[in-house]
Amino acid sequence: MSAPLENRDRTERPDENGPDRSAGDRAARPDERGRNRTDDRGRDTRPGRDRFAGPARGRPAQPPADLARQAAYEAVAAVHRDDAYANLVLPGLLRDMRLHGRDAAFATELTYGTLRVRGTLDAILAAAAGRDVARIDPQPRDALRIGAYQLLYTRVPAHAAVSATVDLVRSVAPGATGFTNAVMREISGKDLDTWVTELAPSYESDPVGHLAVAYSHPEWIVRSFAESLGGDLAETRRLLIEDNERPPVHLCARPGRADPVELAEAVGGAPGAFSPYAVYLGGGAPGDLPAVTEGRAHVQDEGSQLVATALAAAPVEGTDSRWLDLCAGPGGKAGLLGSLAAQRGATLTAVEVAEHRARLVSQAVRGLPVTVLTMDGRTAGNDPDLPAGGFDRVLVDAPCTGLGSLRRRPESRWRRQPSDLPPLTRLQRELLTAALRAVRPGGVVAYVTCSPHVVETHVTVTEAARRSGVPVDFVDARPLLPAGMPGLGDGPTVQLWPHRHGTDAMFLAVLRRSGE
């Protein structure tokens, strides 16, 4: 059954596993608390960096720095006012305001950085303002968040951060300039560590509460990460730090279409550490690369590449020609699986319920032996297009909370709620059950989430396998990943981590249908 057509707008959820599209978000890396090493124009101040490089040819000698702050303000305000997504709304603002190069980088840094550490900033803002942030008007509140970010997480001089924030507020909420000036001055009186020590519960008395304030994550997410990491709070802290970093951009050199070493050379990047198809991009807009525009490569987190490749690597006996991707949009894994299928004489059926995302899949798999179906994957095994026992390999890359890719979606940690879990896990179980119906005896199903939350990973898989009525065995997924990959745990499932592997936190369970 076809889904209704939905129009894309700037508030639509960005692509799963998609890149940060704003080129500027790849400037200097932040330190442990996420503080950056940029000056008041977003220039990288680390030794050896080109701090005083002049403007690009053909551009004005002194583009106004505050246009960058204005762009960041508009983006942050749109996220909070309209539920927009920063990586969709910001590129349009940069274009409209004609911000390029370092100005665009500065605007991007302010936008993404402010949104990521909003939790910590809000605790400090509330203390400095003497009232809860909910009781500050939205315009000065967002301007103050961006201003506080500059004070506490960048090397923008305090006087520049204060005066630029007051100027910004003068243009959006003229009555609040005095208040803004007073709050900014109060915040500038202490450094980040002092504020955190004063405001966060002590680590000894409340470790989760402390980590939540210090590293700007909601407590329920910190708790769920800690649970997935076996209660190891030191490792949880490393994960939270990594979540506040700018995410890397990974390319997938499509097997049979691009050589990763050559691609890495061509784009000034480096071959990936684990996936045989991964290339780490050094900088620049990935969408403009010839390899990407020509369909020889696509943007894809290395973890996503690894779990798709693992499905293709799982041993199956007998026929191996009919592959199924049950949740394909926007088509990253379908692009990789389709390329592997082409090399192995197999075909892939890619199912996606949302029509506009199915169109993205069609674009992503052009020229590959892939059939795209716009339909509900839960009908698999009960639909003539997706017959019971009709497939040798099935991927369920399930819709999930996305807690494993918070680096890429700076606002999402504040939008997600524990109440999102029950409907998502129901859908996950139904999709996995359908996949188990659609795979033939002896065939394999890979269940994947971009979330490490145990309710979406172990609980979903165990429950679906138990309730499906289909006999299954767990396959040890570790040998399906590159030899020597560290930190894969005790099996049979695998959890990848940003702080261990440099990937999104992808979960992988591989099940083989047994019997008959």
Ligand SMILES: C[S@@+](CC[C@H](N)C(=O)[O-])C[C@H]1O[C@@H](n2cnc3c(N)ncnc32)[C@H](O)[C@@H]1O
């Ligand atoms: C995690 S994303 C998949 C990402 C994709 N595999 C990739 O690598 O690009 C989950 C997808 O499942 C789709 N979806 C949600 N419910 C579905 C259903 N009942 N049947 C099929 N697809 C569904 C969502 O629209 C979304 O595009």
